[in-house]
Amino acid sequence: MTDLSEGRGPRGGAGTIPALDAVSFGPFSLRSRLLQKDGVPVKLGSRAMDILRLLVSRAGEVVPKSEILSYAWSGLSVEEISLRVHVAELRKALGDGKDGVRYITNIPSRGYCFVAPVQRGTRAEPPAPASVPPDKVTPSPSLPHRLDRMVGRDEIVAELAPRLLRDRFVTLRGPGGIGKTTIAVALAHDLSDRFEGNVHFLEFGPLKDAALVASTVAAALGLVVHHNDPSGSIVNFLRARRLLLVLDSCEHVIDAVARLAEDIHREAPGVAILATSRESLLVAGEQIFELVPLPGPPQGARLSAGEVLGYPAARLFVDRANAAGHRDDLTDEDAEVLVQICGKLDGIALAIELAAARVGLYGLREMAALLDSRLQLEWRGRRTAPPRQQTLGATLDWSFGLIGENERAVFQRLAVFAGHFTLEGAIAVAAEEGTPEDRVIDALEQLVAKSLVSSQPDGASRRYRLLDATRAYAMQKLADVGDAHVIARRHACHVQRTLESGLAAQGGSGQVSRSQQRVGLLADARAALAWSYANDDGADLRVPLAGSCTGLFVELNLLNEARIWSDRALAMLDDAGRGGRWELELQSTLGHAFMFTERNSEQAEAALRRGLEIAQALGDHANTFRLLSRLNMYYRRTGGYRHLVPTARHAERIARMIGDTAGIAGSKALLGVSYHLAGDQAEAQAHLDEGMRDDAALRGTQPGHFAYSRTPQIPLARVLWLRGYPDRALECVLPLVGASAPRDVVMHCIALCWSASVFGWVGDWSAVETMSARLATHASMHGLVPYEAVATGFRAQTLIAHGEVTGGIDLLRSALPRLHADRYELYMSAFAADLARGLVSSGRLAEGAQVLNETIDRVEREGGAFDMPELLRLRGELEAQGGNLHAAEASLVASAELAERQGALSWQLRTEMSLSQLRERQGVGDPREQLAKTYARFTEGFETADLRKARLMLNPPSA
Template identity: 80%
Template sequence: MTEPPAGHSSPGNGAGASLDFDAVSFGPFSLRSRLLERDGAPVKLGSRAMDILRLLLSRAGEVVPKSEILSYAWSGLAVEEISLRVHVAELRKVLGDGKDGARYITNVPSRGYCFVAPVQRGERNVAPVPVLRAPERAAAPVALPHRLDRMIGRDDVLPELSARLLSDRFVTLRGPGGIGKTTVATALAHDMWQAFEGQVHFLEFGPLKDATLVASTVAAALGLVVHHDDPSGSIVNFLRGRRLLLILDSCEHVIDEAARLAENIYREAPGIAILATSRESLLVEGEQIFELVPLAGPPQGARLSASEVLDYPAAQLFIDRAAAAGHRGDITDEDAEVLAEICGKLDGIALAIELAAVRVGVYGLREMAALLDSRLKLEWRGRRTAPPWQQTLGATLDWSFGLIGESERTVLQRLAIFAGPFTLKGAIAVAADEGAAADRVADALEQLVAKSLVSAQPDGASRRYRLLDATRAYAMQKLVDAGEAAG
């Protein structure tokens, strides 16, 4: 019997329709159309295995049912599940799945297969593999995400965070979206590679769309093969008596599962250090919070010189990213006050600074300062290869907004009327519904602070609250959309 071409699907097949991507990359691999390359060199892969890879990549982070894979790769044919297992085994072998800590495809028992490695969309430049390699001991930790060549304003964070991690074992690096948690966690992973003798595992939970995949993602990263729905027990048993560092990145959208697993590991495996990054605390036993604060910016109205303004890391990052984007103008003393104003409006949030800086060559400093008062800044796009929730400020805030309840959303929107700091009493005055208990606003405000959407600062024996500028612009648009903004 002659089989139809592999990967052919009927017009109504949703799987086929979702595979219209130009290029993707993962680990040392890149896939363009049906050409798979490793470090720029073509990789031979059978047509069925190629179809399976393309389908799993198009749904990275999701469990794709076996029946759906079979109907896509063997369209119109009745084949046994053993055929799927054979071709998945071929695919894993070609990718080197399981070697040197690399994990790409995991089997979720009774459900299907999931592509668990981070995936980048779009083209990338892949350097040729060098003929001469450094000794393995001196090689960079290839299992970790790429570390920025230059990390501005966090030099004092890494030593303190490393010390906290070694002494407390379980630390959550907490802060609002775009502040640089993943960047700091990646740098720390590289710094602590030798201290943990190469036993550092970096788990990126951001791509996961199903919280139940947390444990299986960790199991896959550790090289465990499990044959039941919940591998948590197997993970804990494996980690007992071992010494390694687990970094759980972007926990906020899978927080219940991540918190449960982290607490079990902390309790049962005393040799394991855990660093979580999240917009909110995990709220479990053993967790110690390390708050990642915004980059310090120059004070406004202080009449500082250009050199004095550039002593502040927020200004340094802005100029560094502007230069990388092709802006070659020098900052003069006349520009210093404008730059200080820009940094103030960007609140020391690294992502906001980078998105604005790359546009200086188009608008100029003074025009940029004016544009930052508009909602336009929420839509400025960043790196093409960044995760979707980090490509714009609006997308980052959409991510956070989607993780809070309806009452918290309502309160956040109404707090947007405050252009500066406000008190709990003020929050209740503007956010409480007529006749509603003030406690509801207080509870919602507490959750917004916990989820890094509202900042809280001591004010004597009390607290004052504030929305970051980008958050306020976002919340104000939501207030307008809800028809509650004053005319």
């Protein structure tokens, strides 16, 4: 609501309402106290005008009658009939009700609500949706199933759809159990085609920690973030996208949701937000849609059965009663009782459904009596309402009293699940030792039939959950009988066994995607960890539970959580636990998390080496391979090239011991990239070619596999160029940046980086510019800060290549310190060489030589690298430019010899071109003889930059 206060007019008065700057609704516009229809003034009395202005200023809200009277008749005591008279005048002037158009509705016993869409000022319109046939749109996997039959809410869904498309940010507000989620699911399904299936449904009910709201949204969007607050990454990701974001059950984490939703609404004009909450988010851009109870028949009226069924509350009751097995037709006599029941249930959908499910057992009249004696619903104001579980507490007390002891026990115990659960999970937490499992199965079946537990299909199986209000109620009952800690322990043990067994890592056969299964497990993993670390009863579970959860955190890219829990658990290890499987899992996770969240710190290496030591001692080959692979990545990132081949060789031996085809292919990829970076391109190509033969098996691995995310194709492209096959290198690159891009977000960054380097080597700088832009976007989206610096470095390369030297130098001056601070040395030498080249071309030879020599010294200390021939070549050129021809020749000869030893024909060609120019300057023999021999060894790539330059040197144009 805008905050431009304006007085009530000439009569003054007690209150103010927001100024209405050219608001419009339908054909009407309202400015100050002037109402116009299609530009023609509409005559309206002053009281009616006051009422209109007040209602319009709070459009979508129910304004109490007392508040309207106080505003329009300030200081006067008038009867309510006066209000009705002026509302009738207002409705007549607006044509309310004609041709189905509605502006003002009366909410019995509450007040009036302006229901027409109101436009205030101008808004940025989201991009127009592409026309996609509904039958071609694939429903979002995060979107729950819609009810086969929704009673009494179709008109609301129809009204909300255009409002959400226009306003982009609507909060569906109402008390618990009223049906907000049902409407949100239906609306999301209806609008799915308008967003080409891009609908993300986030259920915040299981989330207990508001600090995890942004991480939960990021995970649902498929983002990888490695910092505590991913809000900025989420906004960056959504900024240019068109999708529908449904934020369900926000009230218990409302501050965090409100901040994030406001940022998204402001910065991402193509995103529509539908929130459901018991209270408003109270942020800019939010439009409130108050969900009122289902209308029921007026109390005391004598209506026929047909007339009673014209009211949604009664229709829902009969529909759910029939679904529960009640088959008797509704008579006119029954209709009188049903009117009473609807009145007592107050139009709350959940209460209606709970009561209707028992009609088959007790009949209508008995049900009405039970409602009088056992069920006393309370309805309170939104902000002064008691805790969530109390809103429908009386309804649930009554329902709880109608089920047997066995069902009660199972119902209470199931409350420990934070989200969906399986039949196996229900048995694990609800079955007593020595008690037949059938008792739990029977009880669960009855709880589903009696609407206390919801159920939905998952392929050939089913998933279950308690509605949030029901779960809170059941949890309180569990605490009342003193079993909360016992059941929480069972739940923690079940979570540990589920994760430890690897069932989740193998994926499911049902319709629910792997990511949904993992997110579902995440809620229970967090709940189990929180309980075990907060209660002494769970002390013995803390280490094994954290150890079991770490793989889940890593797979979902929640690396901060992985680091925190691994660190906490390791601090609790006793002597008996040191050197065991849990320390192995925790150290492995801690090292991996440190590598990405703590700037490749020495702590990362220490943790990975400790994990490797334990894995080897335990004979755990899969974890030995995984840790060797992670150490290899650590050394790649930090420039420790001398460690690469030994760790990769070790990993290959382990893969062969395991005997897994994908694992062996993964070890070949590891060996290939290690030999490539260490400077042996012949060995690199041999291993990568071998790995490519089983690449299909490798690509088919799931995140739980020890060789997951290894792919030989990424380094192979660079090796092919270095070996003298530029055309094959480009053929290898193109799938990596197209439809066959790696699934893993980090590997996708690596593919973009290494593809950019290949495009730069062949001289396609427009492609480098494209790759750097994609890399910057992808890295920013997923919070991968070091890769943003790499993208800056590639952008600087393109500037220097295009002659914009000053801009390139400035960008490299900003990127290199950032990479150094992150200990991310992999790209430092290439970018430092570009900086030296740029400095020299701008007349700063000494400064450029210093940068280059420092880079060569650093690389030599680490045992050399694949690009050392190029660094030596560049040093020779700078020495020649400075007049030291003897030193230049030594550097260039060393470069050529090293390139030959490395099997890097393309480096050798570059060096021979530099040597040819030097020898021509020295006047020594035939300066192009060796260049011609090297050029003759190429069989392809003749239109790439280096080969065109060499050809021109060998065959200069005639004067």
